[in-house]
Amino acid sequence: MTNELFRRLATIYLGEAIRYPKLRAVTLAQWALESGRGSSALARDHYNFGGLKWRKEMTPYATKVKYAAHDGEDFYCKFATLENFIAGYWAFLNRTPYSGWEANVATPEKFIRFVGPIYTPRPNYADAVLALAPEAEALLADVEKAEAAAVKPAAAPAVSLGVIVIDPGHGGNSDVSGSSANNAISVSNVKEKKLTLDFALILRDELLRQAAARNETVQVVLTRTTDINVTGKARAAMAFDHKAKLFLCIHFNGNKSATVRGTETFYRAKENNNINLAADMEFAGAVQTALFTALKTIDPGAKDRGIKPDNQGNPNLPGFGVLNDISLGNDRRQTPCRAAYIEAEFITNPSVDKLLISGPNAVPNRIAAMAAVAGACLAQMRKIP
Numbered sequence: 001m002t003n004e005l006f007r008r009l010a011t012i013y014l015g016e017a018i019r020y021p022k023l024r025a026v027t028l029a030q031w032a033l034e035s036g037r038g039s040s041a042l043a044r045d046h047y048n049f050g051g052l053k054w055r056k057e058m059t060p061y062a063t064k065v066k067y068a069a070h071d072g073e074d075f076y077c078k079f080a081t082l083e084n085f086i087a088g089y090w091a092f093l094n095r096t097p098y099s100g101w102e103a104n105v106a107t108p109e110k111f112i113r114f115v116g117p118i119y120t121p122r123p124n125y126a127d128a129v130l131a132l133a134p135e136a137e138a139l140l141a142d143v144e145k146a147e148a149a150a151v152k153p154a155a156a157p158a159v160s161l162g163v164i165v166i167d168p169g170h171g172g173n174s175d176v177s178g179s180s181a182n183n184a185i186s187v188s189n190v191k192e193k194k195l196t197l198d199f200a201l202i203l204r205d206e207l208l209r210q211a212a213a214r215n216e217t218v219q220v221v222l223t224r225t226t227d228i229n230v231t232g233k234a235r236a237a238m239a240f241d242h243k244a245k246l247f248l249c250i251h252f253n254g255n256k257s258a259t260v261r262g263t264e265t266f267y268r269a270k271e272n273n274n275i276n277l278a279a280d281m282e283f284a285g286a287v288q289t290a291l292f293t294a295l296k297t298i299d300p301g302a303k304d305r306g307i308k309p310d311n312q313g314n315p316n317l318p319g320f321g322v323l324n325d326i327s328l329g330n331d332r333r334q335t336p337c338r339a340a341y342i343e344a345e346f347i348t349n350p351s352v353d354k355l356l357i358s359g360p361n362a363v364p365n366r367i368a369a370m371a372a373v374a375g376a377c378l379a380q381m382r383k384i385p
């Protein structure tokens, strides 16, 4: 199960609090079977790993997409994030055809032998799922270990580019110092915090993949891989703790007006005591250009709002706590960490929602956008000793 997408699903699933944790591996095994270990088009393009057909009860979790499967064209669920798929799967079981499933959760086997025949008429379905359960178990254990080690690259005779810390904005259900639980909500009702995590996980895969392709290694640390909130200071402190060359925050914008859109990237303002202003501006400029150019290639409506100081030109504004050079430990380092804060797009704009969240190509578009940002980050890292 080495498919990057399926590994991302396992990463997210590990962090989700589900009602029956001992069913985690067997359900992951079921999704592996249904999606060809994350290789099906339904999984790749719509985050639908369960082959879940559209049902009106799925409205809070998914949108409706027309899809031609082996048994003909039908409407299926399209999930905006991996978190939505997981929640959606469990909600799918709460529908009438599966009533009584919660009386069959004593063992993973009992569960799948109950659910399986309702899920599909395919003979020996439960056996096929159970055969994949050890593999799913091993994948979960491996992902857990890798997360604990902050995804250190394997020892290889490659050029080491150092460490980048990616900071998916927001998270959890309560505000903490310097970080609200959520800010923007998309036209299709997806929370910014879900998107930032999804984009960050894609960016991590792209960084590792692009580096490996050039026989380079890069260590990628995420400030969170689950739906939790972390203070602004603690997020920045991870960059210091890991001696990161780069610290990149990922956010999405919102506006009362649905017509507002565009990509912008913030850096620490001079008036907010930036220790490495020129370097930060170079990094912000590089990711901004990369991201905007990638979006413009996919969508002519993309708009370049440029790079901006975090006080937005008002010397009396304190800026973003997460970009504070002291929180980043830059006052204690010989080589200051470069920091930038992407506001990728306005998810309150319907065209953007279609482009990056609810449209048929939303997932491939995300990957293209993050591939471009990864390329810009790696180029920066090659320049920094």
Ligand SMILES: [Zn+2]
Pocket (backbone or CB within 6 Å): 169, 170, 183, 184, 192, 251, 252
């Ligand atoms: Zn935000």
